[in-house]
Amino acid sequence: MYQINALNPKQEGHQARKRFGQNFLHDQRVIEKIVRAVNPRHDDNVVEIGPGLAALTSPLIGEVDRLTVVELDRDLAAGLPSRVPYPDRLNIIEADALKFDFAQLALDKPLRVVGNLPYNISTPLLFHLVEQGDIIQDMHFMLQKEVVERITAAPNSKTYGRLSVMLQYYCKATYLFEVPAGAFNPPPKVTSAVFRLEPYAEKPLQAQNEANLSALVGHVFTQRRKTLRNSLKGKLDDDGFAKAGVDPMARPETLSLAQFIALSDACVTLF
Template identity: 55%
Template sequence: MTKKTILPTGLQHKARKRFGQNFLHDYGVISSIVRAIGPRESDNLVEIGPGKGAITALLLEQCPNLNVIELDRDLVPILLAQFVKYPGFKIHQIDALKFDFASLATTDNPLRVVGNLPYNISTPLIFHLLSFHQRIKDMHFMLQKEVVERLAAQPGDKAYGRLSVMTQYYCDVENLFLVPPECFDPAPKVDSAIVRLTPHTNIPCPTKDIDILHKVVNVAFQQRRKTLRNALKGIVTSEQCEQLGIDASVRPEMLSLRDYVAIADFAVDQND
């Protein structure tokens, strides 16, 4: 039998579709998520989309200084009332896509970011967070299962694509566990999963120009059904791919992150 989080009378809130809200209520899953995060009192913890505070409550028990980012202004008084006894609890009522996460980080205490991310903005939000990778220690997210599969996919996998390559450029990716629809209210039509992203202290295969790498990867996967020689026409030729030790007759999903960095760096050198 699952245990649900219950809000005090007068503090009920109906999930809003426009915010992509699905409130987690399964106490067992909530506990498993918090155990995976392993919050400590000294952590610089940030929660995106606390909703009704199901995960927030357990986080605050172990880390009483917590910043949360919540777009829905109607949830702000609910959260403030629920966690009034925690003076270190702070709400930023703003769109996470527009939030400057660097403003919360310090050199000695990088961010630990957690959240049940709305499915409709999960990919752009992850790219936004990756731009702050030097200020982040780790990230734990609840996402649509298919998104987590894309994040963790390897070359040759059907799910492998732009999100896989660029996330793995910055982070180690761990697909932790599944969360079924019945753990939410309202229940989504898809399975969810928990993922851990840990930014590399030193990027394993750094590129000469990150913007060029973004361009190469984006162009390649926009035409993922084409062979590499056709998908990257105008960026690199078949002969140039051969010089790099890359087979231009394969599709983009067969190339490793290191291959894409090699192509991007070659393009940079050609333009110098």
């Protein structure tokens, strides 16, 4: 049985701060499910982003020889050693995860990253991490369910979009389970979900120009009601569509990752 430290922020004398997007997990069953999903081994190089009041930190630190946490809130960082069962195993880094270079933590083995991510910075943080995917074994995160559904969506669905295409370009994305708002204190206004990202050691599909792929995907999904011919006018001619093997009358939500890569590679001019 994992040792759970599901604390109430009010009892701890800590007021959740909106500017940091703080919602503290306290449901023991949810915490246990997350730890089981991560399945940490004693010698894993685990990094937790936003440990908060150590609800997830406590059971994780009981399973590994060393746990690194990245916390922006100085007050929370200062209180962490007193909230975990093995403070000698804890490596605390006070930093903004959006700006932090995670490569400095992967000197001897790849990272296993976990966290209840602040919803207000989740998208840029995910891209910051996948761009360092060569040093990351896997990531287990909790976000609002709507975003997780978009990340793990398949073509021909309403939730399929830029997040789906670009994160699945870098990683295998797996939806794990839903988390109700009542599992947090204070409860957010949305339902959450836990998911897994596994960066590819070698991408199964490789674009000639990844920056162009990202720009193209972002562009067509801002005009998702338009046909590709209209949204890519001036960037891709009929010969380009033919070369890519993509119907110019199609709409972006119908395309696979492979088709987006073919379009990007066939562009007459880059974005």
